[in-house]
Amino acid sequence: MEFDAAKYLQDSQFIIAELLLCFFAFIILIVSAILPKEARRSIAWLSLFGTTCVVPSVAWIAWQLKGDAARPVFFGDVAVDGLAFFFKLIFLVGALLTILISIRYMDIERAQAGEYYALIMIATASMMFMATALSLLMIFIALETMALSIYILVGFLKENRKSNEAALKYFVLGGFSTAIFLYGSSLVYGATGSIQLSEIAVRAVPGAPGVEIAVLGLILITVALGFKVAAVPFHMYIPDAYEGAPTAITAFISTASKAAAFVVALRVLLAGFPGLHEYWAPLVALMAAASMTLGNVAAILQDNMKRMLAYSSIAHAGYTLMGVLVAGMPGATGQFGLKAVAVYMMVYTFMNIGAFAMVIMLRRENLVGDQVADFSGLARRSPLAAFAMLLFLLSLAGIPPLAGFMGKWYLFGAAIKGHYAWLAVLAVVNSAISLYYYLRVVVCMYLREPLTDEPYNTSPALTAALAIAAGMTLLIGIMPERFLRLASFSYTLMMAAAPG
């Protein structure tokens, strides 16, 4: 294989977003080492600035793609395609909103640090690599970089036992799943002789020699991905990790990180194992069914808001897996499924971060504020915030005309279109169940008297984040066309990109 430095540099333009993120992360690390403790807040704004700078570069890739079909770069390791582009946007949005809601929160937690923002940005960069990865190696290394960053972020509140505990649990189980992923990858490598998804796709077809081993590898990889997307029964760490992590990070991992996991799942299953759809489809269907049911059922009894949202995120992962399942089908059906996942991840990012932002708003100096009961009387004390939360909750429940409904519409539509009627029925029944616990929060907000009169924790950044999340939740619900067009980019998934 010839190495052409010029081409290498030329290819680098497609990872400029990742590079920029890493660059700003380094700058932040350096600056935070220099700056006095009191001035650390300004680092947050720096990171915000940096992340914002990245947005045009991602848009630039989209512009690049316009006249050109999707293409693989870096020896076929990195994809430049619509799927990657769209998910990169999601990660960026997730990161931006996370930084916005972090600033005041980290003050309250007394954990303001440059490393925090740097890690968020590095994690974002790794997610972007995940979204573009076309080989098992790239997936592995990017996944691990992201995972390591997140372990640290989850445990960032060192003085907080819950944070420690969450970090350890997340880490141990994450390591466990990494090992499983790696073992699976090695089997796939052995059976197909390649770590490039495109080549695996060619060789991992029913009847090919050694395909059983490839399937075993696939199952192991599926387990690891199931862990990352929080699918039952690999979900167990989710409630604890979500509860213990700093709330802003919970928002981040429940949206951006989950989206990254889904995009990897799409890449692996669609680009790597399209030929084995008949084998992995039942597994994914099973996981989807189990996740949505268990997630919703378990959420009913939760009193802790973060835990409830954690279980709800398990349920949402279940819904989204329906999309993954259908995405593996040929033709227009598959495209529909793919778009469903993309749309859902987009809307989920806004509404879920919005919901967590509300939890942050309730975090006061001497009040943890993550119980459902803490929402009592919100409507009376802050009607706008309550209304925003109402939007998020109803959107999560899939009530039109909010963004969540568009997402659900696509997912249910995918299930129907893919002839998974039983799954669709289960999903709609589940989404009715989910309303039950979302309404508990609504009841608290609108029908109960406030518990304390301690002022809410608000800051311009948090307000902005809430406004953006609420606005988008509403906008995507009412005027979804533009966003759907954007999501249509994800059609151009490189199904079997040859190494370039």
Place this chain on the structure above:
Amino acid sequence: MEASAIVFYTLASMAVVSAVMVVTRRSAVHAALFLVLTFFCVAGIYIVLSAEFLAAVQVLVYAGGVMVLYLFVIMLVPLQARPLKPPVRHVAGSLLLAGLLAASLISYFWNATPSATAREMGYPPAGGGNIEAVGMELYRRYLLPFEIASVTLLVAMIGAVVLARKKV
């Protein structure tokens, strides 16, 4: 049986035995030492499989770096303060679960087409020594992952610093 085979089986059985010791020794220090032994055995197997560079990395990184880290932490944390006895039943359950999994995997391997599993080992990749080959691949074909790996290590570094130091 060839010499390499004899070496392989010997090292493999040693590795398995010491791995079992790792997970059964009560003392963390003992466990760490057996872990080193396992790593050495695995490194030997790498050599048998003509991956000399990897064997070196294995020894350097694991036996050198990782082990020291482990031992540091073990010393830092007064482990013996409390007896850490795994409950027998728990172990039995885990054994059962692992056994089930292993059985399913083994049955898998038996059932799988021979071509994938029973193939004889081939020859080392052509072109110079192993180190050179690895180097060429790593710094040309796999340059991007390599760069990312540097970020990975940076993250690990930040993590170690942030989490292990006392105050923010």
Place this chain on the structure above:
Amino acid sequence: MFQGLLSLICYVPLAGALLILFFPKDSKKGIAYFATAVAAIDFAISLPLFLQWDTSLAGFDQRTFERFDWIPSIGAQYVFGLDGISVLFVMLTTLLGLISVLSSWSAITERVKEYYIFLLVLQTGMLGVFMSLDFFLFYVFWEVMLVPMYFLIGIWGGANKLYAAIKFFLYTLFGSVLMLLGILAVYFYYGAQTGVYTFDYTQLVTLGADPEFFELSKWIFWAFFIGFAIKVPMFPFHTWLPDAHTEAPTAGSVILAGVLLKMGTYGFVRFNLPMLPEASRLYAPYMLALAVVGIIYGALVAMVQRDWKKLVAYSSVSHLGFCMLGVFALNVNGLNGGILQMINHGLSTGALFLIVGIVYERRHTRMISEYGGLSKQMPVFAAIFMIITMSSIGLPALNGFIGEFTILAGAFQIPSTVALSFMGWSVGGKFWAVCGVSGIVLGAAYMLWLYQRTMFGGLDNPENLKMTDCNTREVIYLVPLVACCFWIGLYPKPFFRILEKPVARLVEQVGGGRTGYAHLAAPGPAPAPANDPRAVE
């Protein structure tokens, strides 16, 4: 001439709600007056629809049509349009909307601002349901109104409001998500057949003539059925209704009974019959059986209620059973009567809830045993209540009779082949009608007993001595309803004229003929509807 009028009607309440946001919280009166003005304007601008309606149209009136692309990606459009059936419901909604706002002036004293906002948003949602001709849009409106209704019950409701509100929301949501699946199935089937992915009702409805659609349509029928039947509510999906009605504030009950329930029956008429004609015919015996059970069962349970509102709520179950009986008679009389009865029920049951509201406001109890002898204290109230009672039990010359009688005439035309067979026994044909007729006896029984227990007898409870008769405002909002009851009872011709052509076409679509079961005689696709240049097909 109606260009843009529908959107205007639909969004005036929403705009009003947004404006109310800017009112200071304490100006309770100002908010109430403003909301009333908004509702009145809405009613006023919807009047031309009814007054200038072209009764010669069988399809949708192109003058009312509004069509824009909304979400081209999925083929969802913003389509508003009315035909003779929906225009009546729009009128009912704007009228009851105005009345319910009027009825809230003194009933609501807490969180006034939010209250009127929710009430007005609710109205937008309901109007949207009746106006939209795009399935997607329809579903959006269908769900949108759940939320304000939930709050109306949950915040301003009675003692058990939370339970009732959640039950209402969950129950109806459960139905509507299943309906969503049905919608999706129709959408994808049509897309696969024609290559055009659209939610446009006027296109999707042509599936009714597609013989291959039958197998799938059987499933879709049940998906729609659950969605609509819960809303109607048909036995045995009715249990949310007594709770919701009982706990809701007066205006909420009025809207709930008057309009919300009609959305279910409207759904059957609008979607199930023309789009799934064969399935509708196939399952008609089951629908008829449930309708008849609902009629009798609702009445029986109403008989022994101790709670005034609950009694009225159960009477709704019974009355809506009549509507369903008419609709699934699948003939001209049945459908005419069924649709008219929906309007009638909206008027008379709406009025009944207002009546309960008037006494509730004075005494804060709904227990029938607390009242008695009110006639003496409140003669005007007693007279209006009597008229509405008579309307509700179907006294001739009042609206209830016209509806019920037409329904029963239709039900008597159901051929004997429309029957349920069980172990060699076959029940059907006129049996449904005869069972339905028994409802009018039972209706008289519980309504008169209610009237007697509350209005007659001695004024034994000293609390009741303090009761005052209806004030002017109360009379003002009750009188239009009473007038409408007489109007429909004595001269329903305008309504029948509006319904005539659409219903005739509906019967044709569903399988036509005198009995609605022409397929039994001569199988074959329904003939293409006549070309009417002004009607949008």
Place this chain on the structure above:
Amino acid sequence: MAGLLWLIPVLPALGFVVNGLLGTRLSKKAVSVVACGVVLASFVLSALAVGQLAGMDQGARYMENRLAAWIPAVDAGGSSPGLTLDWLFVLDPLSAVMILIVTGVGLLIHIYSIGYMWEETGYWRYFAYLNLFMAMMLTLVLGGSFAVMFVGWEGVGLCSYLLIGYFYWKTDCADAGRKAFITNRIGDLAFVVGTLALFAAFGTLEFRPILASVAVGQGSTFLLTAVALCLFGGACGKSAQIPLYVWLPDAMAGPTPVSALIHAATMVTAGVYMVCRLSPLFLAAPAALAVVAIVGAATALFAATIGLAQNDIKKVLAYSTVSQLGYMFLAAGVGAFSAAIFHLTTHAFFKALLFLGSGAVIHALHHEQDMLKMGGLKGRLPVTYKVFLCGWLAICGIVPFAGFFSKDEILWRAFVWSPAIWAVAAVTAVLTAFYMTRLMGLTFWSPSRMDHHAEEHLHEVGPSMKWPLVALAVLSVVGGFLSVPSALGGDLMPFTMERWLEPVFEPATYAALLHGEVGGAEAAAAEAPQAPHAEHGAALEYGLMALALVLAALTMRFGYGFYKDGLDRAAAVRRRFSAAYDLLKNKYWVDEIYDAAVIQSFYRLCRAALTFDVRVVDGAVHLVRNLTVGSSYLSVFWDTWVVDGMVNLTGRSIRRASGLLRRLQTGLTQSYASAMVFGLFVLICVYMYVS
């Protein structure tokens, strides 16, 4: 004139509107003027209309006034007859008789009411209701289709309800009103079923087309019998026949003029009117007609026996009314429709008279209705006594009072039909004579049993009450000559009701309507069932007439002797036959039996339905919810038993499981890992199963 028929019912309705809306602001005088004025106008109008009708040829006496479409004809692609209803008013000889009775007797009772109700609260309300009743009753009789008739049919029911419950603050009044309405509704149920069955069969609800079709033999006998029975069911409700008669005696709780007008003269005869109106239909269903006759006879006898033992003066009259209505149905059942209508007419006169007379007594005694507390009024209330005497003679059937002619006509026709029925009718006549004589005796002849207070305030009726009484008394005396039987020379009279009504009851009349289509009036007439004409066996008829007369006279004489001196003899008899007396006194316990058998079981059914609703239907919903929430606990179970149980395997985990039942997750990292391994294992198994 035909074009103004609608005014006949609308005028009283106008009175209702005026009095109803403005009643509180008008003086009592104004209210009376309005109320009586509209009825008078209506009466005049009716008279004019009937006069015009009489001027027509005998076979062509028919006027119709199609006012407007009610439920318009709807286009249904040409193939389907939608329900079409017009506001159609029809005047023919039958409705002519009825409107004259209704407006005439109604006018008298309105005038009577002025005096009777003057002191009551809600005077205007009373007259408003009464006017509304007139409107509805006139709609009923003028209605040319089932639907219009049904408007009146239900409307009079409503007015009856309102007027019975006029003293709504008295529980028994309110109860009685509701009982009346609901019992009527049960009849209406049958009525509506019959009506709609006719609609389903013939596609229309107008009388003439339906009767014409029936007259030419369309419609299966089964259908017609079923329909006729259903319609008769409706008549049973309205006209208080077995088994639905129970409401009428209770209805006496209303003001007495109301009882006279609604529950004696007019409304309760609506059933008889309806059966007669549909005579061709009933003639085409002989079985149904036989049922009518038998039910009528049974009711007549049954009610008469109950009347023997009642002490409430109005109750006696009420049972008498039920009995007389039975007579009318008996007449209709044996095919003597004109006799039925004739008896209806005379009954309207004398029963209204009797009720108003009893009203005068009650008024005089300050609302005392118990005859045991009356007596000796003969001298104290001379006018009342005299008019009462007329009524008594009329109802007992003494020559030449009204009752004699109508009753004998019925007895004779019954005998022709079946001597057994005649026997029942004759016994009834004897019983009627006895209980009426008992009433007279207890009220007027026997020594006074009034308390001191009542006696002091005793007063004779005022003019507004007196003159209506006198007018009715006159009518009771001479009313019989409206239809003198042929045997007594009726053919020589210029007018007999039988001749007047003949075309209405002749199926051929209707068959002729269709002759264009069916071909030839003769053919039609030949096909049509014939109205039975009794053969005149003159000697037998005279014999029966004399027998009935003698029996009645003897009974009256006996009764006079029995009661003239007080209650001692009656008490002796009562002691002797106490069981029978109790049975009659308690009206055979029918109310109680109904209550136990029907009403209580109905309520049980209702309560069962409620329980079912709460427990089963709603319970199912709750069950689903509980299952969901429960399975939320169950997932603890899954985690602790399956996941942890895999790890811990034994009893310890079982003990822990119960402790952990409320916990979703163990919180232990390693059980999470176990779950993952387990999941992996499951996935592999699934794959193996799939492949």
Place this chain on the structure above:
Amino acid sequence: MIPASHIMIFSMILFTVGMLGVLTRRNAIIVLMGIELMLNSANINFIAFSRQLGDMAGQIFGIFTIVVAAGEVAVGLAIIIALFRNKDTINIDEIDIMKG
């Protein structure tokens, strides 16, 4: 020569043993060691297949695995230290304040 299946079974045994360590040991550090064992077993596979296929990718993968494993150990041990500071234990059984 050694059959590939033998190496696979060997690696699988190592994997299982490592997994057992993760599942059974209460000492968080030893749990970490278990994970290391599992990672190593995967590596053995990669090397073996690399040799068998005559393809360098496997070896490269192996190198990256070692790098990542090293990073994980660093982070993992840091987490354990932080936890120990707060809770005075590294017994993984006692780390269960969040559950349910």
